[in-house]
Amino acid sequence: MRSISPFRYPGGKAFLYKYLLGRMESLPSRPRYYAEPFCGGAGAAVILLKLDAVDQIHLNDADPKVYSAWKSILEEPDRFAEAILETPVDLETWHASRRIVESGSGASFDLGFATFFLNRTSRSGIVIGAGPIGGYDQRGNWKIDARFNRDALAERVRWLGSMKNRIELTQEDALTFLSRSPSRLPINQTLFFVDPPYVKAGGRLYLNAMNEGKHIALSDMLQDGMLPHWILTYDDHPLIRSLYSQQTINDLAVTYSLQKKRKEREVLINDHAA
Numbered sequence: 001m002r003s004i005s006p007f008r009y010p011g012g013k014a015f016l017y018k019y020l021l022g023r024m025e026s027l028p029s030r031p032r033y034y035a036e037p038f039c040g041g042a043g044a045a046v047i048l049l050k051l052d053a054v055d056q057i058h059l060n061d062a063d064p065k066v067y068s069a070w071k072s073i074l075e076e077p078d079r080f081a082e083a084i085l086e087t088p089v090d091l092e093t094w095h096a097s098r099r100i101v102e103s104g105s106g107a108s109f110d111l112g113f114a115t116f117f118l119n120r121t122s123r124s125g126i127v128i129g130a131g132p133i134g135g136y137d138q139r140g141n142w143k144i145d146a147r148f149n150r151d152a153l154a155e156r157v158r159w160l161g162s163m164k165n166r167i168e169l170t171q172e173d174a175l176t177f178l179s180r181s182p183s184r185l186p187i188n189q190t191l192f193f194v195d196p197p198y199v200k201a202g203g204r205l206y207l208n209a210m211n212e213g214k215h216i217a218l219s220d221m222l223q224d225g226m227l228p229h230w231i232l233t234y235d236d237h238p239l240i241r242s243l244y245s246q247q248t249i250n251d252l253a254v255t256y257s258l259q260k261k262r263k264e265r266e267v268l269i270n271d272h273a274a
């Protein structure tokens with residue numbers, strides 16, 4: 001199954017859905033919950049929902065742009081779908097969207113749609129720091145609308161709107177989100193899929209509100225037993241190898257035959273119970 005998230009995400013994890021599905025099915029009886037503290041495009045989460053493998057998903061992202069996009073889709077799906085169908089997909093809209101995301105204003109529909117628009121029309125889905133697909137002169141082989149299939153995207157957004165009562169959304173720091181989770185979710189029936197920014201940040205692909213101290217704090221939180229079911233993906237970095245030396249660490253590229261598609265080596269780390 002291909003991703004059905006409306007977003008393109010550099011390094012998106014939709015391809016892990018089968019693995020996550022297996023983990024979901026090993027949770028105790030339904031209802032089953034699934035949470036992503038660094039959700040980004042939430043590629044895997046929406047597939048699990050579509051397959052009805054999960055009853056409730058909880059998405060969280062600290063970035064006001066990402067949060068605004070999800071919030072607008074969930075709260076105003078028809079308006080968002082209309083905007084997808086009607087907005088001219090050209091350089092003028094691209095520049096206008098850039099001005100909106102760079103203005104640093106708070107969460108709003110306009111910020112959410114501008115973020116989505118840039119994600120679909122910029123190289124590699126990078127919202128800030130990459131130019132438009134096809135270049136500023138639009139002389140490339142691919143043009144700015146190459147990844148903007150209006151009908152398909154509007155349909156994904158309307159479907160997500162129809163799932164609103166099964167999707168919780170928050171804009172918290174991931175560490176806060178995880179520490180609050182035991183009081184918010186039935187954690188024995190919740191799988192946490194944790195996909196933080198790389199330790200070795202590779203350019204400005206997306207917000208990186210992590211640093212070494214926070215990577216360490218995250219490892220403490222995951223390994224102190226508070227959350228019984230979790231899966232973690234990271235870049236293959238010595239800090240991570242050392243912090244999680246007590247856990248099972250698998251090479252993602254080897255496990256999922258992604259050698260050709262990914263430049264960075266990534267690892268998948270499981271909780272003890274897996």
Ligand SMILES: C[S@@+](CC[C@H](N)C(=O)[O-])C[C@H]1O[C@@H](n2cnc3c(N)ncnc32)[C@H](O)[C@@H]1O
Nearest residue numbers: 009012013038040041042062063173174195209
């Ligand atoms: C690697 S991406 C997640 C990609 C996602 N798994 C997917 O498949 O689309 C990391 C996300 O974490 C968010 N982020 C960065 N630092 C954060 C923090 N401290 N707390 C919460 N979210 C954060 C970024 O905005 C970004 O969307």
